[in-house]
Amino acid sequence: MRTNVSWLVSALGVGILVVYLGTTLFTGRVTAANPTDVRVINTPLPVQGTVGVQGTVGVQGTVDVQGTVGATQSGTWAMGVRNTTDFNGVPVPLTVRDGESFQFNANAQFADGDTAVVVNLGTLANGREYIVDFVSAEANLPSGQRVFLIFFDGQGQSFFAPTLVGTDVTNDILVLSQPARLSLVSNPRINATRFGGNSGAGFVLLHVSGHFL
Numbered sequence: 213m214r215t216n217v218s219w220l221v222s223a224l225g226v227g228i229l230v231v232y233l234g235t236t237l238f239t240g241r242v243t244a245a246n247p248t249d250v251r252v253i254n255t256p257l258p259v260q261g262t263v264g265v266q267g268t269v270g271v272q273g274t275v276d277v278q279g280t281v282g283a284t285q286s287g288t289w290a291m292g293v294r295n296t297t298d299f300n301g302v303p304v305p306l307t308v309r310d311g312e313s314f315q316f317n318a319n320a321q322f323a324d325g326d327t328a329v330v331v332n333l334g335t336l337a338n339g340r341e342y343i344v345d346f347v348s349a350e351a352n353l354p355s356g357q358r359v360f361l362i363f364f365d366g367q368g369q370s371f372f373a374p375t376l377v378g379t380d381v382t383n384d385i386l387v388l389s390q391p392a393r394l395s396l397v398s399n400p401r402i403n404a405t406r407f408g409g410n411s412g413a414g415f416v417l418l419h420v421s422g423h424f425l
Contacts, residue, residue, distance in 0.1 A: 312424040314342060320404040320416040322353070328405040333420055335399055341425040342396035349374050351386040351404075353414035359386060359406045361416070366398030374416075383414070394422075 297303050316333035336342055344365070351359045351374045363370040374386035404416045 313421065314424065315419065315421040316400065317420075318402065318418040320402070320418065322404075322406060322410075322414040322416075324412055325410055326406075327410045328403060329416075330401055330403050331418065333400045333402065333418070336396060342400075342422055343425060344392045344394035344396065344400075344420055344422040346421045347372060347388065347390050347392045348419045349386075349388040349416055351388075351414070351416045352380070352383050353386070353406060354409065354412035355379060355382055355384050357384065357406050357408045357410075357412075357414065359404055359414075359416055361388070361418075362403040362405070363394070364401050364403070365394045365396050366400065367395065370394060392422075 314334075318331040318333050320329040320331045322329060347363070349361060349372065353359060358376075359374060361372040361374070363372065370392070372388055372390060374388035376384055377387050378385050400420070402418055404418075406414065
């Protein structure tokens with residue numbers, strides 16, 4: 213009987229000691245050794261609801277986002293354009309337009325004895341920058357005569373020379389079709405000068421087209 217009492221007392225003491233250690237040493241939550249690094253292996257990871265992100269986030273693998281993702285601008289946004297070269301490494305031009313275009317047409321008439329004629333192409337609207345993308349012309353002059361065009365764009369001069377494509381009875385037909393990149397800052401005009409003679413009548417039809425900025 214004494215042996216049983218001694219065993220019961222010993223067991224009770226061990227139980228009290230375990231309870232004491234549990235409440236003393238393991239109070240609160242259990243924290244891992246490195247709580248800031250979490251590795252997720254079951255990707256793709258679906259995200260539902262609202263996600264708030266501050267700072268820089270690096271994502272590896274696939275992230276499946278369901279719902280609406282909103283971005284709020286903070287400061288000035290910058291736009292970067294990649295792959296600006298073709299397969300041969302040649303730069304590819306990038307043109308940004310707002311969808312509005314313009315065109316000017318004019319007719320330079322040569323009377324008998326005229327050597328040069330100046331024509332105004334049009335009036336520029338205030339507050340808009342005009343970019344010329346294409347210049348074309350057709351000249352009809354007495355056989356043997358040629359014409360030289362000087363384009364005044366308000367910043368300098370550009371030069372164009374229509375080339376002979378054929379003869380219509382007694383008149384030569386010359387044509388110009390050329391891409392351009394000119395910025396107009398004032399009302400543009402073209403000076404058409406013929407050489408190789410100034411006798412007889414002739415004309416030059418002019419067409420200038422481009423876009424607004």
